[in-house]
Amino acid sequence: MTEPHDPRVGDLAESAILRTILASIGTAAAAEVGPGDDAAVLRVPDGRVVATTDTLVHGPDFRLAWSSGTDLGWKAAAVNLADVAAMGARPTGLLVALAMPADTRLSFVRGLAEGLAACCSSLAPGCAVIGGDLTISSTLTIAVTALGSLEGRAPVLRSGARPGDVVALAGAAGVAARGIDLLFSRFTDSSGPVAVDRATLNAAELEALDAQLRPSPPIGQGVAAADAGATAMMDVSDGLALDATRLAEASGVTLALRIAEVGGDPRWAIDGGEDHALLATFARGSDLPEGFRVIGDVTAAGAHPLLLDGEPRAPRGWDPYRDWDAGIG
Amino acid sequence: MTEPHDPRVGDLAESAILRTILASIGTAAAAEVGPGDDAAVLRVPDGRVVATTDTLVHGPDFRLAWSSGTDLGWKAAAVNLADVAAMGARPTGLLVALAMPADTRLSFVRGLAEGLAACCSSLAPGCAVIGGDLTISSTLTIAVTALGSLEGRAPVLRSGARPGDVVALAGAAGVAARGIDLLFSRFTDSSGPVAVDRATLNAAELEALDAQLRPSPPIGQGVAAADAGATAMMDVSDGLALDATRLAEASGVTLALRIAEVGGDPRWAIDGGEDHALLATFARGSDLPEGFRVIGDVTAAGAHPLLLDGEPRAPRGWDPYRDWDAGIG
Numbered sequence: 001m002t003e004p005h006d007p008r009v010g011d012l013a014e015s016a017i018l019r020t021i022l023a024s025i026g027t028a029a030a031a032e033v034g035p036g037d038d039a040a041v042l043r044v045p046d047g048r049v050v051a052t053t054d055t056l057v058h059g060p061d062f063r064l065a066w067s068s069g070t071d072l073g074w075k076a077a078a079v080n081l082a083d084v085a086a087m088g089a090r091p092t093g094l095l096v097a098l099a100m101p102a103d104t105r106l107s108f109v110r111g112l113a114e115g116l117a118a119c120c121s122s123l124a125p126g127c128a129v130i131g132g133d134l135t136i137s138s139t140l141t142i143a144v145t146a147l148g149s150l151e152g153r154a155p156v157l158r159s160g161a162r163p164g165d166v167v168a169l170a171g172a173a174g175v176a177a178r179g180i181d182l183l184f185s186r187f188t189d190s191s192g193p194v195a196v197d198r199a200t201l202n203a204a205e206l207e208a209l210d211a212q213l214r215p216s217p218p219i220g221q222g223v224a225a226a227d228a229g230a231t232a233m234m235d236v237s238d239g240l241a242l243d244a245t246r247l248a249e250a251s252g253v254t255l256a257l258r259i260a261e262v263g264g265d266p267r268w269a270i271d272g273g274e275d276h277a278l279l280a281t282f283a284r285g286s287d288l289p290e291g292f293r294v295i296g297d298v299t300a301a302g303a304h305p306l307l308l309d310g311e312p313r314a315p316r317g318w319d320p321y322r323d324w325d326a327g328i329g
Numbered sequence: 330m331t332e333p334h335d336p337r338v339g340d341l342a343e344s345a346i347l348r349t350i351l352a353s354i355g356t357a358a359a360a361e362v363g364p365g366d367d368a369a370v371l372r373v374p375d376g377r378v379v380a381t382t383d384t385l386v387h388g389p390d391f392r393l394a395w396s397s398g399t400d401l402g403w404k405a406a407a408v409n410l411a412d413v414a415a416m417g418a419r420p421t422g423l424l425v426a427l428a429m430p431a432d433t434r435l436s437f438v439r440g441l442a443e444g445l446a447a448c449c450s451s452l453a454p455g456c457a458v459i460g461g462d463l464t465i466s467s468t469l470t471i472a473v474t475a476l477g478s479l480e481g482r483a484p485v486l487r488s489g490a491r492p493g494d495v496v497a498l499a500g501a502a503g504v505a506a507r508g509i510d511l512l513f514s515r516f517t518d519s520s521g522p523v524a525v526d527r528a529t530l531n532a533a534e535l536e537a538l539d540a541q542l543r544p545s546p547p548i549g550q551g552v553a554a555a556d557a558g559a560t561a562m563m564d565v566s567d568g569l570a571l572d573a574t575r576l577a578e579a580s581g582v583t584l585a586l587r588i589a590e591v592g593g594d595p596r597w598a599i600d601g602g603e604d605h606a607l608l609a610t611f612a613r614g615s616d617l618p619e620g621f622r623v624i625g626d627v628t629a630a631g632a633h634p635l636l637l638d639g640e641p642r643a644p645r646g647w648d649p650y651r652d653w654d655a656g657i658g
Binding site (some may be wrong): 133138 | 368372373376379382390411412416422424461464466467470474477486487488
């Protein structure tokens with residue numbers, strides 16, 4: 001959707017694009033120096049900063065036919081906030097490196113900045129963009145770094161699960177994967193991705209679509225899980241089976257999950273990625289924080305790191321290097 | 330240069346690529362949690378972290394015909410380290426988001442990791458890659474975030490220059506710009522960039538080439554300048570005239586520079602970018618730290634933010650949105 005007088009970024013000076021972005025991103029509560037100098041300065045009172053980076057690339061990670069600038073800003077923030085939350089930390093600031101084709105419209109950039117800000121204020125109040133970089137590229141690329149504060153807590157690693165713990169999950173299982181399936185099956189023609197007509201979708205389909213395009217992972221539950229004594233935690237980005245296998249291997253244990261307790265449609269819930277749910281383990285008998293449901297048990301390492309309803313299960317899941325087919329756009 | 334048995338990243342699992350990278354990057358002295366979990370944890374003992382991001386994109390920022398993987402890893406680190414140094418901080422960790430075409434060779438990725446590590450150990454000992462992200466893309470893109478520690482110092486902003494201060498510069502002026510000119514004039518044919526034959530270059534040309542492809546900004550001088558009471562500082566990435574104008578405007582002053590004192594070839598020294606020298610202001614009479622030379626004076630804001638040998642000078646300099654011509658590769 002091109003606005004009247006909506007210039008191409010290739011026709012603007014970098015400073016003009018920056019002004020548009022800065023007008024939308026808000027202020028991080030913990031920023032001592034925000035955007036505009038060589039670097040930002042962020043307060044992390046306990047003397048440790050949590051830092052993670054995750055990138056969205058046009059083609060493998062999104063299609064402009066399906067995602068608006070606002071969707072992309074939201075999603076680029078959400079997937080990074082989830083990694084901070086998975087350490088038991090509170091997200092406090094984002095740095096955004098934006099590489100854009102010259103024919104990108106300024107309205108798209110504004111939407112992107114608004115999406116970043118809206119996601120932060122919805123999922124991680126106080127967090128905001130504190131810095132970034134603009135460059136030109138043939139491929140629209142949004143690389144976000146998220147920073148967070150542990151506020152005195154120990155970081156919750158993948159390696160801390162112990163036999164006897166319970167396995168718990170906060171957030172959706174397989175909903176974002178249903179969404180991407182819907183996009184490929186219903187909004188793709190011989191030319192590639194086509195615009196989504198929301199009026200043709202029922203409520204469950206709209207939920208799946210939104211989970212894919214504008215995910216709302218349970219960011220606040222990361223701190224809650226750490227406070228409740230989570231022994232291990234990670235963000236489920238590549239599918240529950242694959243990520244549970246990673247957690248099991250990092251901890252040197254087996255995770256035995258019960259499919260019925262995972263919830264969601266088992267066709268998608270086990271291998272579907274991009275929900276950014278939080279997978280955590282807790283000592284048996286712990287009071288689980290709100291939002292977590294028990295989905296299995298931690299046992300001593302057996303022959304297989306992952307059992308689903310008692311059966312060994314080799315993980316499948318999204319691997320960008322193996323799975324992306326440039327031909328589908 | 331393809332090694333025997335040098336696989337394409339598109340034929341490898343993400344975990345295999347990661348193993349290659351992790352074998353080369355070393356360990357950050359301040360890392361409490363390094364790569365391999367959802368996020369890294371970095372110690373910043375004074376409770377504030379300096380954070381900046383800068384991206385290299387194939388086309389506008391580098392050409393593979395001219396730069397090796399090692400060159401690119403080095404440069405991606407150096408340009409970010411310089412932004413941390415320009416705040417008066419010590420760089421302590423890097424996050425690297427790497428988006429690569431499927432036909433990128435593993436040897437290239439190894440070189441890139443080695444270049445990142447070599448730059449850190451040469452220019453910022455103790456700093457190393459603490460995390461990152463891999464994805465596939467049509468356009469090779471290296472987005473680095475650098476983090477740093479102020480160690481109790483106040484950050485040195487662009488806005489602190491006061492009338493009566495002297496202006497000083499540490500590092501090269503115009504050498505990297507001579508290097509890019511050399512590449513375009515001597516190593517480009519009708520098909521675009523061609524491989525550099527170093528044997529055809531004299532010592533000054535080799536210096537210029539290396540300054541462009543593998544810059545060594547004066548990272549340690551950032552902390553030294555802060556300790557010496559620098560009132561303002563910034564990294565000269567887009568040309569001295571443009572960046573001096575930015576510092577003057579941020580501080581509400583005029584900078585009066587003397588071209589002969591800048592050094593280097595005036596054809597390149599004033600507008601040439603990418604040297605990542607440190608431009609700083611100090612109270613008159615300060616003992617300047619080693620490596621800084623006085624190049625002018627700060628005066629009350631006049632009609633023009635920048636005077637060169639007494640004459641007003643509108644800045645020119647590199648603007649990726651205005652200056653990149655996709656047609657030249």
